[in-house]
Structures are given as structure tokens and as C-alpha cells.
Amino acid sequence: MSTMYEVLPGPEHFLPPAAASMGIRLPDPGQAHIHGKIVNEDEAMEVAARQFLSAKVPTIFPGPLVLWAWNEKAAKKATAIRHLYETIKECVTPSQQAMLIPMPDYRPKYPKINPEIEINPNHPNLTIWHNKIDACMFVGVHCHQANLSLKIIRGGTYCYTIAMCAQAGHEDAMVSFRDATADKIMKLADWVKKLKGSVEPPKD
Amino acid sequence: MSKERIKIAPEMFEIMPSEYQDLVDRATYGKEGRGWKDIGTSKELIEEHSLCAGCPESMAFRYILASLPAPEDTVMVGSTGCTSLVFPHVGVHNIHSLFGNQNAIASGLKRALSVRFPGQVKDVVVLAGDGATVDIGLDMTLQAWFRQEKFTTICFDNELYANTGGQESGLMQKGFVAKMAPVGKTFEKVKLPEIARESGCHYVVNCTVSKPNLVEKVIKNAIHVAREIGPTYLQLYTPCILEIGKNSMEGLQEMRDSEKPTERFAYREYVSDEAKELLTELAAKEKERKAAAKKQLADKQLAGKA
Ligand SMILES: Cc1ncc(C[n+]2csc(CCOP(=O)(O)OP(=O)(O)O)c2C)c(N)n1
Ligand code: SF4
Ligand SMILES: [Mg+2]
Numbered sequence: 001m002s003t004m005y006e007v008l009p010g011p012e013h014f015l016p017p018a019a020a021s022m023g024i025r026l027p028d029p030g031q032a033h034i035h036g037k038i039v040n041e042d043e044a045m046e047v048a049a050r051q052f053l054s055a056k057v058p059t060i061f062p063g064p065l066v067l068w069a070w071n072e073k074a075a076k077k078a079t080a081i082r083h084l085y086e087t088i089k090e091c092v093t094p095s096q097q098a099m100l101i102p103m104p105d106y107r108p109k110y111p112k113i114n115p116e117i118e119i120n121p122n123h124p125n126l127t128i129w130h131n132k133i134d135a136c137m138f139v140g141v142h143c144h145q146a147n148l149s150l151k152i153i154r155g156g157t158y159c160y161t162i163a164m165c166a167q168a169g170h171e172d173a174m175v176s177f178r179d180a181t182a183d184k185i186m187k188l189a190d191w192v193k194k195l196k197g198s199v200e201p202p203k204d
Numbered sequence: 205m206s207k208e209r210i211k212i213a214p215e216m217f218e219i220m221p222s223e224y225q226d227l228v229d230r231a232t233y234g235k236e237g238r239g240w241k242d243i244g245t246s247k248e249l250i251e252e253h254s255l256c257a258g259c260p261e262s263m264a265f266r267y268i269l270a271s272l273p274a275p276e277d278t279v280m281v282g283s284t285g286c287t288s289l290v291f292p293h294v295g296v297h298n299i300h301s302l303f304g305n306q307n308a309i310a311s312g313l314k315r316a317l318s319v320r321f322p323g324q325v326k327d328v329v330v331l332a333g334d335g336a337t338v339d340i341g342l343d344m345t346l347q348a349w350f351r352q353e354k355f356t357t358i359c360f361d362n363e364l365y366a367n368t369g370g371q372e373s374g375l376m377q378k379g380f381v382a383k384m385a386p387v388g389k390t391f392e393k394v395k396l397p398e399i400a401r402e403s404g405c406h407y408v409v410n411c412t413v414s415k416p417n418l419v420e421k422v423i424k425n426a427i428h429v430a431r432e433i434g435p436t437y438l439q440l441y442t443p444c445i446l447e448i449g450k451n452s453m454e455g456l457q458e459m460r461d462s463e464k465p466t467e468r469f470a471y472r473e474y475v476s477d478e479a480k481e482l483l484t485e486l487a488a489k490e491k492e493r494k495a496a497a498k499k500q501l502a503d504k505q506l507a508g509k510a
Binding site: 062066067068069070074075078079081082100101102104107108109114117118 | 209210211212213214215216219220221224291292293
């Protein structure tokens with residue numbers, strides 16, 4: 001019997017353990033992980049695309065690294081992210097609602113944020129609860145803030161999390177890619193298109 | 205140049221909260237001669253504040269942010285206290301440091317920026333309360349000055365520890381009784397401006413924030429001198445109206461009363477010879493810039509009439 005810890009949708013605890021402390025390790029180049037298990041990247045592409053197609057509110061959370069056109073690569077990623085969002089929108093049924101909600105920066109937004117229009121790493125659960133988001137992808141969020149958010153989300157919500165990480169990946173996401181590029185994001189959009197119609201939409 | 209760096213990716217523009225769209229479209233990043241007069245006519249670099257209603261620190265913040273010569277190339281270093289509640293709303297890079305450590309953090313930061321961006325302007329500005337500057341952080345404050353670190357230290361002097369309910373600070377006046385200092389201060393207000401001068405600061409000003417044009421002038425001077433020559437220090441009276449029992453409309457009068465010639469916040473400045481030379485040069489350049497801008501405007505108006 002396997003005793004490997006699995007990174008699964010929560011709510012896990014008020015303070016879920018960091019997946020790394022439970023033995024989850026990061027993928028090598030060309031790989032990804034699903035629930036903490038190392039797989040090849042295509043396998044994870046398929047799982048991520050299926051999550052988008054089967055969620056009631058599939059959502060992309062772009063962070064500062066892609067919201068701001070601070071270099072050419074960032075601008076290209078922004079274009080790819082928009083394309084992925086439009087693709088998800090086209091491929092889901094009218095009962096599903098795709099969303100694109102920015103994390104413009106990381107400052108604690110007190111006394112409140114508007115959860116309809118933004119997400120903040122210090123209380124990402126507010127945006128997820130408010131919009132009833134059941135699958136999301138982080139992209140362009142600096143590692144530390146993504147880790148913080150992913151853990152809070154796993155702790156307090158049932159949302160399925162995907163990380164499109166430009167570095168080495170995130171243990172605390174349910175699916176994590178690494179070395180994200182505009183091409184990789186476009187490839188995920190292709191997977192969504194390819195699987196359109198083959199995934200059961202959410203009930204009611 | 206500077207606006208380029210704060211461009212939102214076009215595909216993401218419409219989903220950004222309006223405060224960020226405004227910041228990019230209507231803020232004064234990169235505007236030559238930006239100053240307090242931009243307040244109310246363009247997007248300010250402070251969204252809102254979480255200070256008590258009428259707190260003079262909020263006015264001081266507005267004037268300072270409007271007057272930074274290069275906000276897109278400035279990093280502010282704050283410390284715990286009432287000021288730290290405002291930094292999350294500020295559209296300038298900022299670092300929150302452990303209480304009292306602000307001048308040590310700023311020293312490292314300024315040096316790192318000089319190595320990482322040689323030949324480029326990178327201003328570092330510390331902004332902290334009197335408790336952080338003069339009591340718990342005095343070691344860091346003085347050592348940075350002794351070492352001639354090239355950044356500006358601004359102290360919001362409200363003469364006590366406001367954020368924790370009114371404890372005695374070194375900058376409190378002798379005899380003052382505060383909520384959490386019931387015996388009354390037994391020694392004189394520490395003469396930090398004089399200590400700053402003796403410790404090697406090249407530009408030191410002690411004043412209130414009752415006059416926005418004065419705040420603009422001293423901020424610009426302090427930052428330019430720090431950029432080119434060495435440490436500078438501003439001690440600004442921002443009375444804690446809550447702790448001295450004033451209501452929200454009375455902060456301005458309190459500052460006016462305290463800046464009279466015989467009072468403790470009568471304007472005082474110390475400028476080193478090197479700094480004097482630099483400021484004279486800069487003033488001449490500014491005069492030229494203003495004259496050129498005026499002429500350009502007049503020419504434009506003339507062309508419009510023709
Ligand atoms: C290392 C450390 N010591 C003590 C404190 C508690 N503390 C928080 S704010 C504060 C006083 C701040 O006073 P001042 O610097 O004058 O700022 P003000 O609130 O008056 O603007 C203190 C002692 C802390 N946060 N960290
Ligand atoms: S406690 Fe005093 S210094 Fe702090 S915000 Fe209120 S009035 Fe201002
Ligand atoms: Mg104080």
C-alpha cells in the first residue's frame with residue numbers, strides 16, 4: 001500500500017502542511033506533477049485541460065509577472081494567457097463560467113478587496129469563495145506568493161489548483177508545470193480544444 | 205522612459221482593477237518637475253490611507269509622494285508604526301523592515317542597487333516614526349550616517365509611540381504626559397537634527413508639514429543631495445492628534461502653532477558646503493527648465509491664436 005502524500009483539493013485544514021514537508025518533490029525539466037506524482041508533461045496537460053472543461057467556474061489567475069509588460073517574454077505570455085482564456089470560454093457549455101481574474105500585486109489589501117475583480121495572495125480564499133471557483137490556474141505569480149496562495153486555497157476551499165510555473169514548479173498545486181513559456185500555455189489551449197466535447201460538463 | 209516600465213500588457217488591461225489603470229494612465233511617473241500641485245489633478249501615488257481621520261501623517265505622505273523626483277526609481281523603506289499602515293496603499297516600491305532596522309536595510313539596499321544598476325538613478329528613502337528612528341533604531345540611524353550612506357532618512361516626528369497607544373519617545377517634549385507615560389517625560393527632546401549634522405548628514409531640516417511647497421522643496425533637496433553626496437535627514441512634525449487630544453480638523457493649526465520662531469519646530473536647516481554648491485546648481489537648472497517650459501507654452505498659445 002502506498003503511503004505517499006497526495007496533494008488533493010481541500011478543505012484540508014486551517015493550516016495544511018507544506019506539500020514539500022510531506023515528501024512531495026518538484027519535477028525535472030520536461031516533467032510535471034499530478035497530485036504530487038511526477039509525470040511527463042503531456043499527461044499533466046491532459047489533466048489540466050480536463051479540469052478546465054469539467055469545472056463550473058474554470059479560472060485563470062495571472063500575476064504581476066505577466067500582467068505588466070515589463071519585457072517581451074512577459075508580453076508574449078500575456079497574449080498566450082488571453083488565448084487560453086478565450087479557448088476555455090469557447091469550449092465550455094453555457095452553464096459554465098470561465099473567468100480571468102488578476103493578482104495585480106501582493107500588498108495586503110486592507111480593509112478589503114473586491115473579490116469579483118481581483119485576487120490577493122494574503123487571502124485568495126475570498127475570491128475563490130465569492131465566485132465559487134472550483135478550478136484555477138496560477139501563472140506569473142512569484143514563487144513565494146504562489147506557494148502562500150496555493151496553501152491557503154488547499155486549506156480552506158475545494159478548488160482544484162494548477163500552477164503554470166516559470167521556474168521549477170509548485171509542490172502545493174494539484175497539478176504543476178515548470179519552465180512555463182508562451183508556447184507551453186498555447187499548447188495547453190490546444191489540449192482544451194482537443195478535448196472539447198469529450199469531458200462531462202458539471203452537473204447542474 | 206519611465207512610463208514604459210509600468211505598462212500593463214494590452215490583453216490584460218481591461219481586467220485590471222481601475223486603480224491600476226489610473227495609475228498607468230494618469231499618474232505622474234516620469235513627469236519632469238512633478239510636485240505637490242499635481243495633487244488633485246492627476247492620479248496620486250497613494251490610493252487611500254488607513255490612518256485616523258485628519259492625521260497630519262496622511263498629508264505628509266501625499267506631499268512626499270507627489271514630490272519624489274523619480275518615483276519609478278525610488279524604493280522606500282518603512283518601519284513599524286502608524287506609517288506602516290499606509291505603505292500597502294502606496295504606488296512606489298517599498299520594503300517594510302523590522303522595527304528600528306530601517307537604516308540598516310536601506311544601507312544594504314542602496315549599495316545593492318548601485319552594484320546592480322551602475323550609473324542609473326536609484327533613490328532610497330527611509331520613512332519611519334520617531335520611535336523607530338530615535339529610540340529603538342538609533343544605532344542603525346547613526347551608523348548609516350557615520351558611514352555616509354547615500355540615502356534620505358525621513359522621520360515622522362509625532363513625539364511619541366502612536367501606534368501602540370502613546371508611550372514616551374526620545375523626541376517627546378520634556379514634561380509631556382501621554383496615555384502610557386503618566387509620569388511625564390523627565391528629560392529634554394533629543395536634538396536629532398543637530399546630532400544628524402554632527403554625524404555627517406549633508407542636508408538636515410526640522411520643520412512641520414503645514415506648507416506643501418516647503419515639504420516639496422525639502423524632499424527634493426534631500427533626495428538630490430543624498431543621490432550625489434551623502435546622507436540627508438528630515439524631521440517632520442506630524443502631530444498625533446489622537447494622542448494629544450485634538451480633533452481631526454485641528455492638526456494643521458497644531459503644526460502652525462509649533463512652527464513659530466520660538467517653538468520647537470521653527471524651521472531649521474543645516475547644509476554642508478558641498479550640498480550648498482549642488483543645490484545652487486540644481487536651482488539654476490530648475491529655473492532654466494521653468495523658463496523654457498513657460499516660453500514653450502507662450503509659443504504654443506501664440507501659434508494657436510495665429
Ligand atoms: C521589534 C519591535 N519592537 C516593538 C514593536 C512594537 N511597536 C509597534 S509600533 C511601535 C511604536 C511606533 O512608534 P513610532 O516609530 O514613533 O511610530 P508612530 O506609530 O508614532 O508613527 C512599537 C514599539 C515592534 N512592532 N517590533
Ligand atoms: S494614532 Fe496618531 S499618528 Fe497614528 S494615525 Fe492616529 S492620529 Fe495619526
Ligand atoms: Mg511616533
